[in-house]
Amino acid sequence: MRLLMACLLVLVTTTFSRAADTELEKLLPEDTDFVVIVDSNKLLNSAALKTHMPDLVGRYGYEGLLAATADSPGSQKALKAKSVEIKKLLSDRAEIQKLMGTLGEMVTRVTLAGSVGGGGEPGLIIVEGKWEKDYVEGFLTMMVLFAPEDASVTLKNGRKTFQINSGPGQQMYIAVPSSGLLLMAMQESELTAALDRATGKSKPAARPGIRTMVREIDPENAITILADIGEQGIKVTGGAKVKTDVQFKLVIDAGNADMAMLLEDASGELIDQMRDSLADQAGNMPALKVLLDATKRLKKSRKGQLLTFELTLTEKEVDTMVKSALKPDID
Numbered sequence: 001m002r003l004l005m006a007c008l009l010v011l012v013t014t015t016f017s018r019a020a021d022t023e024l025e026k027l028l029p030e031d032t033d034f035v036v037i038v039d040s041n042k043l044l045n046s047a048a049l050k051t052h053m054p055d056l057v058g059r060y061g062y063e064g065l066l067a068a069t070a071d072s073p074g075s076q077k078a079l080k081a082k083s084v085e086i087k088k089l090l091s092d093r094a095e096i097q098k099l100m101g102t103l104g105e106m107v108t109r110v111t112l113a114g115s116v117g118g119g120g121e122p123g124l125i126i127v128e129g130k131w132e133k134d135y136v137e138g139f140l141t142m143m144v145l146f147a148p149e150d151a152s153v154t155l156k157n158g159r160k161t162f163q164i165n166s167g168p169g170q171q172m173y174i175a176v177p178s179s180g181l182l183l184m185a186m187q188e189s190e191l192t193a194a195l196d197r198a199t200g201k202s203k204p205a206a207r208p209g210i211r212t213m214v215r216e217i218d219p220e221n222a223i224t225i226l227a228d229i230g231e232q233g234i235k236v237t238g239g240a241k242v243k244t245d246v247q248f249k250l251v252i253d254a255g256n257a258d259m260a261m262l263l264e265d266a267s268g269e270l271i272d273q274m275r276d277s278l279a280d281q282a283g284n285m286p287a288l289k290v291l292l293d294a295t296k297r298l299k300k301s302r303k304g305q306l307l308t309f310e311l312t313l314t315e316k317e318v319d320t321m322v323k324s325a326l327k328p329d330i331d
Contacts, residue, residue, distance in 0.1 A: 025214040026197055028206035029123045029190060031115040034227040035214055043222040044104035046242040052322040054093040059326050061090035106130055124194055125184040133179045244315040252307040260305045286324040290317050
Protein backbone atom coordinates (compact mmCIF):
# COMPACT_ATOMS: atom_id res chain seq x y z
CA MET A 1 0.00 0.00 0.00
CA ARG A 2 2.85 2.41 0.71
CA LEU A 3 4.04 2.04 -2.90
CA LEU A 4 0.59 2.84 -4.24
CA MET A 5 0.58 5.99 -2.10
CA ALA A 6 3.99 6.88 -3.50
CA CYS A 7 2.63 6.57 -7.03
CA LEU A 8 -0.08 9.08 -6.26
CA LEU A 9 2.31 11.36 -4.39
CA VAL A 10 4.46 11.88 -7.47
CA LEU A 11 1.45 13.21 -9.32
CA VAL A 12 0.93 15.98 -6.81
CA THR A 13 4.49 17.15 -6.18
CA THR A 14 5.84 17.68 -9.69
CA THR A 15 4.90 20.21 -12.37
CA PHE A 16 3.74 18.63 -15.62
CA SER A 17 2.30 19.96 -18.85
CA ARG A 18 -1.42 20.36 -19.30
CA ALA A 19 -3.28 17.07 -19.73
CA ALA A 20 -5.50 16.32 -22.66
CA ASP A 21 -9.23 16.32 -22.00
CA THR A 22 -10.67 12.89 -21.25
CA GLU A 23 -14.07 11.56 -22.26
CA LEU A 24 -14.85 10.07 -18.88
CA GLU A 25 -18.04 8.27 -19.80
CA LYS A 26 -16.40 6.06 -22.44
CA LEU A 27 -14.03 4.58 -19.85
CA LEU A 28 -16.72 3.13 -17.56
CA PRO A 29 -16.82 -0.69 -17.22
CA GLU A 30 -19.69 -2.63 -18.75
CA ASP A 31 -21.31 -3.50 -15.41
CA THR A 32 -21.14 0.03 -13.97
CA ASP A 33 -24.10 0.76 -11.66
CA PHE A 34 -22.65 3.63 -9.67
CA VAL A 35 -20.08 6.37 -10.17
CA VAL A 36 -18.49 8.67 -7.59
CA ILE A 37 -16.63 11.67 -9.01
CA VAL A 38 -14.38 13.87 -6.86
CA ASP A 39 -13.45 17.17 -8.47
CA SER A 40 -10.25 17.53 -6.47
CA ASN A 41 -9.44 20.91 -8.01
CA LYS A 42 -12.76 22.39 -6.91
CA LEU A 43 -12.65 20.63 -3.53
CA LEU A 44 -9.12 21.63 -2.53
CA ASN A 45 -9.59 25.21 -3.69
CA SER A 46 -12.89 25.64 -1.84
CA ALA A 47 -13.10 28.29 0.88
CA ALA A 48 -13.95 25.68 3.52
CA LEU A 49 -10.90 23.50 2.90
CA LYS A 50 -8.52 26.41 2.41
CA THR A 51 -9.60 27.73 5.79
CA HIS A 52 -9.64 24.53 7.81
CA MET A 53 -7.43 21.91 6.15
CA PRO A 54 -4.09 23.44 7.28
CA ASP A 55 -5.19 23.21 10.92
CA LEU A 56 -6.31 19.60 10.51
CA VAL A 57 -3.07 18.66 8.78
CA GLY A 58 -1.09 20.34 11.53
CA ARG A 59 -3.03 18.40 14.17
CA TYR A 60 -3.25 14.96 12.52
CA GLY A 61 -0.78 14.98 9.61
CA TYR A 62 2.16 13.37 11.37
CA GLU A 63 -0.03 10.67 12.92
CA GLY A 64 -1.48 10.04 9.47
CA LEU A 65 1.99 9.56 7.97
CA LEU A 66 2.86 7.07 10.70
CA ALA A 67 -0.35 5.16 10.07
CA ALA A 68 0.23 5.13 6.29
CA THR A 69 3.71 3.64 6.74
CA ALA A 70 2.80 1.15 9.47
CA ASP A 71 4.00 -1.77 7.32
CA SER A 72 7.38 -0.15 6.59
CA PRO A 73 9.80 -0.13 9.55
CA GLY A 74 12.34 1.83 7.50
CA SER A 75 9.88 4.59 6.69
CA GLN A 76 8.70 4.73 10.29
CA LYS A 77 12.30 5.07 11.49
CA ALA A 78 12.95 7.90 9.04
CA LEU A 79 9.76 9.71 10.02
CA LYS A 80 10.58 9.51 13.71
CA ALA A 81 14.16 10.64 13.12
CA LYS A 82 12.89 13.75 11.32
CA SER A 83 9.74 14.20 13.42
CA VAL A 84 10.58 17.76 14.55
CA GLU A 85 11.17 19.02 11.01
CA ILE A 86 8.16 17.16 9.59
CA LYS A 87 5.80 18.42 12.28
CA LYS A 88 7.07 21.96 11.72
CA LEU A 89 6.38 21.69 7.99
CA LEU A 90 2.92 20.21 8.54
CA SER A 91 2.09 23.07 10.91
CA ASP A 92 3.03 25.74 8.36
CA ARG A 93 -0.31 27.03 7.02
CA ALA A 94 1.25 28.71 3.98
CA GLU A 95 3.08 25.54 2.95
CA ILE A 96 0.00 23.35 3.35
CA GLN A 97 -2.16 25.78 1.38
CA LYS A 98 0.48 25.84 -1.34
CA LEU A 99 0.52 22.04 -1.43
CA MET A 100 -3.27 21.93 -1.63
CA GLY A 101 -3.20 24.28 -4.60
CA THR A 102 -0.57 22.15 -6.31
CA LEU A 103 -2.53 18.98 -5.63
CA GLY A 104 -5.69 20.50 -7.06
CA GLU A 105 -3.85 21.47 -10.23
CA MET A 106 -1.97 18.20 -10.72
CA VAL A 107 -4.82 15.78 -9.93
CA THR A 108 -7.95 17.48 -11.15
CA ARG A 109 -10.49 14.66 -10.91
CA VAL A 110 -10.77 11.17 -9.42
CA THR A 111 -13.58 8.83 -10.46
CA LEU A 112 -14.63 5.52 -8.91
CA ALA A 113 -16.86 3.25 -10.97
CA GLY A 114 -18.39 0.03 -9.64
CA SER A 115 -21.36 -2.29 -9.61
CA VAL A 116 -23.83 -3.41 -6.97
CA GLY A 117 -23.16 -6.99 -8.03
CA GLY A 118 -19.48 -6.45 -7.32
CA GLY A 119 -20.20 -5.84 -3.65
CA GLY A 120 -20.03 -2.08 -3.95
CA GLU A 121 -16.27 -2.10 -4.56
CA PRO A 122 -14.92 0.18 -7.30
CA GLY A 123 -14.04 -1.91 -10.34
CA LEU A 124 -12.10 0.94 -11.90
CA ILE A 125 -10.45 4.10 -10.59
CA ILE A 126 -9.80 6.87 -13.09
CA VAL A 127 -7.34 9.62 -12.16
CA GLU A 128 -7.15 12.72 -14.36
CA GLY A 129 -4.74 15.60 -14.10
CA LYS A 130 -1.76 17.38 -15.57
CA TRP A 131 1.26 15.17 -16.12
CA GLU A 132 3.26 13.57 -18.92
CA LYS A 133 2.73 9.87 -19.63
CA ASP A 134 6.45 9.14 -20.05
CA TYR A 135 7.30 10.80 -16.74
CA VAL A 136 4.81 8.77 -14.71
CA GLU A 137 5.61 5.50 -16.48
CA GLY A 138 9.29 6.17 -15.88
CA PHE A 139 8.67 6.74 -12.20
CA LEU A 140 6.65 3.52 -11.90
CA THR A 141 9.35 1.59 -13.76
CA MET A 142 11.99 2.87 -11.33
CA MET A 143 9.79 1.79 -8.45
CA VAL A 144 9.68 -1.74 -9.89
CA LEU A 145 13.47 -1.82 -10.17
CA PHE A 146 14.02 -0.64 -6.60
CA ALA A 147 11.20 -2.66 -4.98
CA PRO A 148 10.72 -5.84 -7.03
CA GLU A 149 9.18 -7.59 -4.03
CA ASP A 150 6.25 -5.16 -4.06
CA ALA A 151 5.86 -4.27 -7.72
CA SER A 152 6.30 -5.65 -11.23
CA VAL A 153 5.73 -4.52 -14.81
CA THR A 154 4.66 -6.27 -17.99
CA LEU A 155 4.97 -5.00 -21.56
CA LYS A 156 2.47 -6.38 -24.05
CA ASN A 157 1.39 -4.93 -27.39
CA GLY A 158 3.23 -1.72 -26.57
CA ARG A 159 1.42 -1.28 -23.24
CA LYS A 160 3.00 -1.16 -19.81
CA THR A 161 0.96 -2.57 -16.96
CA PHE A 162 2.22 -2.20 -13.41
CA GLN A 163 1.23 -4.63 -10.67
CA ILE A 164 1.42 -3.30 -7.12
CA ASN A 165 0.98 -5.26 -3.90
CA SER A 166 -1.74 -3.22 -2.22
CA GLY A 167 -2.29 -5.49 0.78
CA PRO A 168 -2.15 -9.11 1.94
CA GLY A 169 -3.23 -11.16 -1.06
CA GLN A 170 -4.35 -8.05 -2.94
CA GLN A 171 -3.02 -6.62 -6.19
CA MET A 172 -3.59 -3.27 -7.86
CA TYR A 173 -3.04 -2.94 -11.60
CA ILE A 174 -2.02 0.47 -12.96
CA ALA A 175 -1.57 1.85 -16.46
CA VAL A 176 -1.03 5.29 -18.00
CA PRO A 177 -2.71 5.25 -21.43
CA SER A 178 -1.99 8.92 -22.14
CA SER A 179 -0.73 12.14 -20.57
CA GLY A 180 -3.12 13.25 -17.87
CA LEU A 181 -4.86 9.88 -17.51
CA LEU A 182 -4.07 7.06 -15.08
CA LEU A 183 -6.20 3.92 -14.64
CA MET A 184 -6.24 1.56 -11.66
CA ALA A 185 -8.17 -1.69 -11.17
CA MET A 186 -8.16 -4.66 -8.81
CA GLN A 187 -8.54 -7.05 -11.76
CA GLU A 188 -6.08 -7.12 -14.66
CA SER A 189 -8.86 -8.00 -17.10
CA GLU A 190 -10.79 -4.90 -16.03
CA LEU A 191 -7.76 -2.70 -16.60
CA THR A 192 -7.14 -4.24 -20.03
CA ALA A 193 -10.74 -3.58 -21.06
CA ALA A 194 -10.51 0.03 -19.86
CA LEU A 195 -7.28 0.52 -21.81
CA ASP A 196 -8.99 -0.76 -24.96
CA ARG A 197 -11.75 1.81 -24.47
CA ALA A 198 -9.30 4.61 -23.67
CA THR A 199 -7.28 4.01 -26.83
CA GLY A 200 -10.30 3.52 -29.07
CA LYS A 201 -9.63 -0.18 -29.63
CA SER A 202 -13.12 -0.97 -28.33
CA LYS A 203 -16.31 1.05 -28.01
CA PRO A 204 -17.81 2.39 -24.75
CA ALA A 205 -19.26 -0.53 -22.78
CA ALA A 206 -21.38 0.97 -20.01
CA ARG A 207 -25.14 1.31 -20.35
CA PRO A 208 -26.33 4.50 -22.09
CA GLY A 209 -28.18 5.61 -18.94
CA ILE A 210 -25.16 5.86 -16.66
CA ARG A 211 -23.04 7.33 -19.46
CA THR A 212 -25.59 10.08 -20.01
CA MET A 213 -25.68 10.83 -16.30
CA VAL A 214 -21.89 11.23 -16.28
CA ARG A 215 -22.01 13.64 -19.21
CA GLU A 216 -24.64 15.75 -17.46
CA ILE A 217 -23.10 16.10 -13.99
CA ASP A 218 -23.58 19.39 -12.15
CA PRO A 219 -20.36 21.37 -12.80
CA GLU A 220 -20.63 23.06 -9.39
CA ASN A 221 -20.37 19.80 -7.47
CA ALA A 222 -17.10 19.06 -5.72
CA ILE A 223 -18.36 15.51 -5.15
CA THR A 224 -20.88 13.81 -7.43
CA ILE A 225 -22.79 10.59 -6.73
CA LEU A 226 -24.57 8.77 -9.56
CA ALA A 227 -26.31 5.41 -9.78
CA ASP A 228 -28.38 3.65 -12.42
CA ILE A 229 -29.70 0.35 -11.11
CA GLY A 230 -31.01 -0.93 -14.42
CA GLU A 231 -32.90 -4.01 -13.23
CA GLN A 232 -34.81 -2.02 -10.62
CA GLY A 233 -35.24 1.12 -12.71
CA ILE A 234 -33.81 3.32 -9.95
CA LYS A 235 -31.59 6.30 -10.72
CA VAL A 236 -29.69 8.44 -8.23
CA THR A 237 -28.10 11.83 -8.86
CA GLY A 238 -26.58 14.32 -6.46
CA GLY A 239 -23.52 15.20 -4.48
CA ALA A 240 -21.97 18.01 -2.50
CA LYS A 241 -21.15 21.61 -3.28
CA VAL A 242 -18.31 22.78 -1.05
CA LYS A 243 -17.83 26.52 -0.62
CA THR A 244 -17.80 28.35 2.71
CA ASP A 245 -20.61 25.97 3.66
CA VAL A 246 -21.31 22.44 2.45
CA GLN A 247 -24.53 21.68 0.57
CA PHE A 248 -25.67 18.09 0.12
CA LYS A 249 -28.42 17.09 -2.29
CA LEU A 250 -29.53 13.66 -3.46
CA VAL A 251 -32.39 12.92 -5.86
CA ILE A 252 -33.72 9.39 -6.31
CA ASP A 253 -35.87 8.59 -9.33
CA ALA A 254 -37.63 5.45 -8.15
CA GLY A 255 -39.28 4.74 -11.50
CA ASN A 256 -42.81 4.94 -10.11
CA ALA A 257 -44.69 6.49 -7.19
CA ASP A 258 -45.19 3.22 -5.29
CA MET A 259 -41.48 2.47 -5.28
CA ALA A 260 -40.80 6.04 -4.17
CA MET A 261 -43.04 5.52 -1.14
CA LEU A 262 -41.24 2.28 -0.26
CA LEU A 263 -37.85 3.97 -0.57
CA GLU A 264 -39.07 6.87 1.56
CA ASP A 265 -39.98 4.49 4.36
CA ALA A 266 -36.69 2.62 4.06
CA SER A 267 -34.69 5.85 4.03
CA GLY A 268 -36.42 6.98 7.22
CA GLU A 269 -35.15 3.88 9.01
CA LEU A 270 -31.62 4.41 7.68
CA ILE A 271 -31.62 8.04 8.79
CA ASP A 272 -32.74 7.00 12.28
CA GLN A 273 -29.94 4.42 12.42
CA MET A 274 -27.42 7.03 11.31
CA ARG A 275 -28.58 9.43 14.01
CA ASP A 276 -28.39 6.72 16.66
CA SER A 277 -24.83 5.93 15.57
CA LEU A 278 -23.83 9.60 15.69
CA ALA A 279 -25.39 9.96 19.14
CA ASP A 280 -23.44 6.93 20.42
CA GLN A 281 -20.12 8.38 19.22
CA ALA A 282 -20.74 12.06 19.94
CA GLY A 283 -19.69 11.69 23.58
CA ASN A 284 -16.08 10.96 22.58
CA MET A 285 -16.12 13.00 19.37
CA PRO A 286 -17.78 16.38 19.93
CA ALA A 287 -17.57 17.20 16.21
CA LEU A 288 -20.18 14.51 15.58
CA LYS A 289 -22.58 16.28 17.95
CA VAL A 290 -22.62 19.22 15.53
CA LEU A 291 -23.35 16.87 12.64
CA LEU A 292 -26.07 15.13 14.65
CA ASP A 293 -27.77 18.45 15.37
CA ALA A 294 -27.50 19.42 11.70
CA THR A 295 -29.32 16.27 10.59
CA LYS A 296 -32.42 17.60 12.34
CA ARG A 297 -32.68 20.05 9.43
CA LEU A 298 -32.47 17.32 6.83
CA LYS A 299 -35.14 18.03 4.22
CA LYS A 300 -36.87 15.04 2.70
CA SER A 301 -39.57 15.43 0.07
CA ARG A 302 -41.42 13.14 -2.33
CA LYS A 303 -43.13 14.17 -5.54
CA GLY A 304 -44.46 11.38 -7.71
CA GLN A 305 -41.58 9.03 -8.39
CA LEU A 306 -38.92 11.48 -7.20
CA LEU A 307 -37.49 11.45 -3.69
CA THR A 308 -35.21 14.34 -2.68
CA PHE A 309 -32.89 14.80 0.31
CA GLU A 310 -31.17 18.11 1.13
CA LEU A 311 -28.92 19.23 3.97
CA THR A 312 -26.62 22.23 4.38
CA LEU A 313 -23.81 22.47 6.91
CA THR A 314 -23.41 26.19 7.49
CA GLU A 315 -20.06 27.94 7.63
CA LYS A 316 -20.50 28.31 11.40
CA GLU A 317 -21.22 24.59 11.82
CA VAL A 318 -18.21 23.61 9.73
CA ASP A 319 -16.05 25.92 11.83
CA THR A 320 -17.42 24.44 15.06
CA MET A 321 -16.84 20.88 13.84
CA VAL A 322 -13.23 21.60 12.96
CA LYS A 323 -12.54 23.36 16.26
CA SER A 324 -14.03 20.37 18.09
CA ALA A 325 -11.88 17.96 16.07
CA LEU A 326 -8.76 19.94 16.94
CA LYS A 327 -9.27 19.54 20.66
CA PRO A 328 -7.38 16.79 22.52
CA ASP A 329 -9.07 13.38 22.39
CA ILE A 330 -11.39 12.47 25.22
CA ASP A 331 -10.57 9.11 26.80
